[in-house]
Amino acid sequence: MNSDVLLSISDLYKAFGGVAATNQVTLDILDREVHAIIGPNGAGKTTLVSQLTGVLMPDAGQITFKGNDITYMPAHRRPHLGMARSFQITSIIHDMTVLENVALAIQAKAGHSYRFWRSADSDQNLTGPAMEALRGVGLEAQAMQIAGPLSHGEHRQLEMAMVMATAPVLVLLDEPTAGMGQEDSTRMIAALQVLKGSCTIILVEHDMDAVFALADRITVLVEGRVIATGKPDAIRSDETVRQAYLGEELEAVTDVPGSGSSGTVRHVC
Amino acid sequence: MTLRGWVTCAVIVVLALVPPIVSLVDNAFILDMATRFVILAIAAVSLNLILGYGRMISFGHAAYLGIGAYAVGIPAYYEVYNGYLHILIAMSVSAVFALVTGIVCLRTRGVNFIMITMAFAQMVFFAFVSIEEYGGDDGLVIEMRSEFGSLIDLENASVLYYVCFVSLLLILYLIRRIVRSRFGMVIQGARGNEPRMQSLGFDTFRYKLACYVIAGTICGYAGALLGNFTNFISPEMMDWTRSGELIFMVVLGGTGSVFGPVLGTSVFLFLEEILSGLWLYWQLVFGVFLILVVLFAKGGIDSWLSGRRTH
Amino acid sequence: MDWTLLTVQLLNGLQLGILLFLLASGLTLIFGIMDFVNLAHGSLYMVGAFFCATFTQWLDSFLLGLLLALPATAVIGLLVELLVVRRLYQRDHLDHVLATFGLILVFDTLTQMIWGPDGQVIPLPAWLDGQITLMDGIVLPTYRIAIIITGLAVAFGLFVLVTRTRLGMRIRAGASNRTMISALGINISLLFSIVFVMGAVLAGLAGMMIAPITEASIGMGNQIIIVAFVVIVIGGIGSIKGAFIAAVIVGLIDTMGRSYLDALFKLFMSAQNAETSAPAVSAMLIYILMAVILAVRPAGLFGPRGR
Numbered sequence: 001m002n003s004d005v006l007l008s009i010s011d012l013y014k015a016f017g018g019v020a021a022t023n024q025v026t027l028d029i030l031d032r033e034v035h036a037i038i039g040p041n042g043a044g045k046t047t048l049v050s051q052l053t054g055v056l057m058p059d060a061g062q063i064t065f066k067g068n069d070i071t072y073m074p075a076h077r078r079p080h081l082g083m084a085r086s087f088q089i090t091s092i093i094h095d096m097t098v099l100e101n102v103a104l105a106i107q108a109k110a111g112h113s114y115r116f117w118r119s120a121d122s123d124q125n126l127t128g129p130a131m132e133a134l135r136g137v138g139l140e141a142q143a144m145q146i147a148g149p150l151s152h153g154e155h156r157q158l159e160m161a162m163v164m165a166t167a168p169v170l171v172l173l174d175e176p177t178a179g180m181g182q183e184d185s186t187r188m189i190a191a192l193q194v195l196k197g198s199c200t201i202i203l204v205e206h207d208m209d210a211v212f213a214l215a216d217r218i219t220v221l222v223e224g225r226v227i228a229t230g231k232p233d234a235i236r237s238d239e240t241v242r243q244a245y246l247g248e249e250l251e252a253v254t255d256v257p258g259s260g261s262s263g264t265v266r267h268v269c
Numbered sequence: 270m271t272l273r274g275w276v277t278c279a280v281i282v283v284l285a286l287v288p289p290i291v292s293l294v295d296n297a298f299i300l301d302m303a304t305r306f307v308i309l310a311i312a313a314v315s316l317n318l319i320l321g322y323g324r325m326i327s328f329g330h331a332a333y334l335g336i337g338a339y340a341v342g343i344p345a346y347y348e349v350y351n352g353y354l355h356i357l358i359a360m361s362v363s364a365v366f367a368l369v370t371g372i373v374c375l376r377t378r379g380v381n382f383i384m385i386t387m388a389f390a391q392m393v394f395f396a397f398v399s400i401e402e403y404g405g406d407d408g409l410v411i412e413m414r415s416e417f418g419s420l421i422d423l424e425n426a427s428v429l430y431y432v433c434f435v436s437l438l439l440i441l442y443l444i445r446r447i448v449r450s451r452f453g454m455v456i457q458g459a460r461g462n463e464p465r466m467q468s469l470g471f472d473t474f475r476y477k478l479a480c481y482v483i484a485g486t487i488c489g490y491a492g493a494l495l496g497n498f499t500n501f502i503s504p505e506m507m508d509w510t511r512s513g514e515l516i517f518m519v520v521l522g523g524t525g526s527v528f529g530p531v532l533g534t535s536v537f538l539f540l541e542e543i544l545s546g547l548w549l550y551w552q553l554v555f556g557v558f559l560i561l562v563v564l565f566a567k568g569g570i571d572s573w574l575s576g577r578r579t580h
Numbered sequence: 581m582d583w584t585l586l587t588v589q590l591l592n593g594l595q596l597g598i599l600l601f602l603l604a605s606g607l608t609l610i611f612g613i614m615d616f617v618n619l620a621h622g623s624l625y626m627v628g629a630f631f632c633a634t635f636t637q638w639l640d641s642f643l644l645g646l647l648l649a650l651p652a653t654a655v656i657g658l659l660v661e662l663l664v665v666r667r668l669y670q671r672d673h674l675d676h677v678l679a680t681f682g683l684i685l686v687f688d689t690l691t692q693m694i695w696g697p698d699g700q701v702i703p704l705p706a707w708l709d710g711q712i713t714l715m716d717g718i719v720l721p722t723y724r725i726a727i728i729i730t731g732l733a734v735a736f737g738l739f740v741l742v743t744r745t746r747l748g749m750r751i752r753a754g755a756s757n758r759t760m761i762s763a764l765g766i767n768i769s770l771l772f773s774i775v776f777v778m779g780a781v782l783a784g785l786a787g788m789m790i791a792p793i794t795e796a797s798i799g800m801g802n803q804i805i806i807v808a809f810v811v812i813v814i815g816g817i818g819s820i821k822g823a824f825i826a827a828v829i830v831g832l833i834d835t836m837g838r839s840y841l842d843a844l845f846k847l848f849m850s851a852q853n854a855e856t857s858a859p860a861v862s863a864m865l866i867y868i869l870m871a872v873i874l875a876v877r878p879a880g881l882f883g884p885r886g887r
């Protein structure tokens with residue numbers, strides 16, 4: 001096995017009521033690559049990410065991270081190895097402030113959560129890095145506001161800040177631009193460009209502009225199976241991929257280069 | 270200072286002055302009422318730590334009052350009156366009970382959690398009902414109150430009151446620190462979005478369990494005070510309807526602040542006292558009042574004081 | 581071994597199980613479909629018993645009294661649903677718990693105002709009051725057997741209703757997947773009312789059947805309701821089958837524990853220790869059972885996973 005492999009998935013299988021949502025997936029994620037996972041709605045992308053993060057347990061197969069078998073490791077232990085994820089459906093703590101949300105992410109990484117006495121809100125070790133992370137996504141002005149009532153775009157930014165706050169080794173992003181307007185999505189893509197190279201990113205995305213702008217390699221998932229993995233150019237020209245999924249969307253991307261969202265089929269879920 | 274702050278201070282000052290006032294008007298009944306109120310307030314405040322801050326709807330909190338009280342009563346039955354020992358037993362047995370039952374309860378959520386906490390409390394209830402040695406159904410009279418050396422004499426009603434009152438203050442302060450600490454943030458985070466907390470790397474089960482144990486231990490302490498105060502213990506004090514009353518006190522006061530349950534307890538006991546004096550069937554009014562509070566007064570007294578509509 | 585005693589105890593256990601099932605089946609449907617925690621379910625059990633007592637006295641017939649008490653309990657159930665419960669479906673469990681706790685106070689006090697503080701006796705007709713002698717000289721009380729047969733018949737009817745009829749299909753759809761009922765375009769508030777009233781009648785029936793043995797008394801539902809909760813937690817919320825199996829298990833274990841645990845304990849401890857500890861342990865038996873089952877299966881025996 002290549003020493004550059006950070007995360008290795010072999011023969012992963014997960015079924016819901018007899019229907020395989022992840023079907024014999026075998027895939028290596030290389031260190032510091034941006035690896036996009038694409039596929040139609042219901043292809044099993046979120047299910048795959050959930051197994052990688054421990055939210056769902058696979059029925060069979062193996063996942064290794066930095067050489068350690070993490071297949072059945074509980075979800076809450078994986079972040080301590082350097083994994084962090086964002087959710088397709090925004091998952092933040094609505095009744096806390098933006099700053100507290102991020103501070104919790106920092107605290108998770110730092111440990112020491114069995115401290116019962118000192119106030120967490122005035123703990124510079126938490127608020128300092130949290131503000132830093134908020135600055136990174138451009139949300140520092142909202143730091144003291146309760147997270148719940150903020151806009152959808154701001155929620156996505158917060159979600160990203162919570163992922164990045166802990167300086168993870170592997171980031172799993174489940175549709176970071178989901179439900180975003182064109183402007184916000186462009187900003188998000190730019191932010192991810194900056195990240196690229198500093199950590200490994202698994203990017204689930206329907207927005208083909210984003211995928212082809214960012215990805216080093218792409219895996220195409222259809223009905224739980226990997227039908228192709230490779231460099232963007234190879235995927236673009238792969239006949240099975242075109243037939244199974246990409247056809248229309250790729251045409252739009254290749255025919256009208258650089259034109260906004262025209263090439264993207266919005267999948268409303 | 271906010272309205273809420275004023276009310277908090279006013280309540281504390283009034284409570285601090287109860288014994289001198291009582292000695293002026295020479296009405297021991299008021300001191301009794303106040304002592305009972307302060308003890309139940311401690312129980313309510315401890316319940317709010319899990320109920321309000323952790324959204325763990327425990328319907329078995331009265332069990333700890335019972336455990337704490339029996340921790341005074343059973344040693345006293347064997348003529349062991351050492352107060353430090355009583356409190357040690359009350360708190361450690363409560364902690365162990367909370368730990369063991371918490372491990373089972375916290376694996377479940379929603380409705381199951383409510384019913385399981387209730388069932389475990391009921392288990393303790395029936396256990397004491399069936400132990401004839403300690404009076405079974407009829408309960409047990411405590412001949413003498415806990416002894417703490419010559420300095421603190423609980424047989425003196427004012428001293429007992431001040432012990433309870435100071436305990437309440439310390440516990441309020443302790444819980445206030447806890448909910449603002451790192452630990453408290455984890456508990457509140459898990460209340461808001463548990464899957465997210467796990468994906469951030471928190472083993473939420475353990476934190477919730479720790480919180481559950483802390484709340485139970487504090488309530489066990491309140492139980493030891495209650496046993497001393499009533500001089501009589503019986504399984505009835507941990508009947509599930511008692512747990513229901515504790516929840517009502519907390520919700521009535523408001524789950525959004527540390528002090529809210531104290532207000533809830535005071536209103537609850539005040540109404541109980543007034544209504545029960547007026548009409549034989551006062552519980553009817555009480556029940557209707559409860560339903561109306563749930564339907565129309567969300568957030569409790571606390572949210573009303575702080576001008577917030579939601580909690 | 582005293583076989584008559586054993587048989588009687590088994591029947592007692594079965595009878596308790598049947599009563600628990602009548603309570604628990606309504607509870608579990610109400611939880612499963614409406615996600616509603618109804619602490620006041622035990623009050624309907626009590627109301628049923630008191631109605632039955634009064635109607636039996638008026639009509640001088642237990643059977644007629646019971647038949648009249650059933651629709652009367654249904655009316656009370658409907659009133660509770662329309663006036664209070666309906667407004668709470670959208671609220672969280674804490675609100676359910678508190679409001680129905682208030683309902684218990686209201687019911688207990690109202691019952692006391694109407695019927696007075698004392699229990700109401702329900703006399704049984706002679707043909708139910710006697711005993712049946714089986715071969716080997718085992719003597720069994722007729723009425724307990726009647727309870728068991730009636731309960732089993734109701735359980736069977738309920739089972740047919742839920743698995744074979746259109747209403748049952750909707751109920752099952754609701755219990756397993758709440759969003760589905762609205763997707764199917766079913767009149768939800770009507771379905772909810774029907775289920776609630778059905779639960780009320782089943783609880784009332786349980787109260788009516790037990791009252792000739794125990795009397796109808798204030799607060800009689802407040803202890804057994806907890807055991808009914810234990811039953812549905814063990815059986816798994818929303819599952820009628822689970823409720824039935826768990827009810828019978830709990831009924832048998834509780835009864836058998838109370839009668840035979842001391843004998844069992846005497847096998848490995850001194851008689852005195854056995855006699856002091858057996859009552860306490862037998863009182864805790866069903867809760868221990870619940871804890872063990874939940875430790876293995878947090879959603880109960882037949883519950884939906886991940887609720």
Ligand SMILES: Nc1ncnc2c1ncn2[C@@H]1O[C@H](COP(=O)(O)OP(=O)(O)OP(=O)(O)O)[C@@H](O)[C@H]1O
Nearest residue numbers: 016021040041042043044045046047048088267269
């Ligand atoms: N918890 C679950 N229980 C049952 N079936 C599920 C569950 N989660 C996902 N599925 C099914 O598994 C399949 C894969 O779903 P998944 O959410 O992983 O797809 P996806 O590729 O992320 O789709 P989308 O692009 O819409 O986000 C779908 O058919 C879905 O219905």
Ligand SMILES: [Mg+2]
Nearest residue numbers: 045046047088
């Ligand atoms: Mg998805």
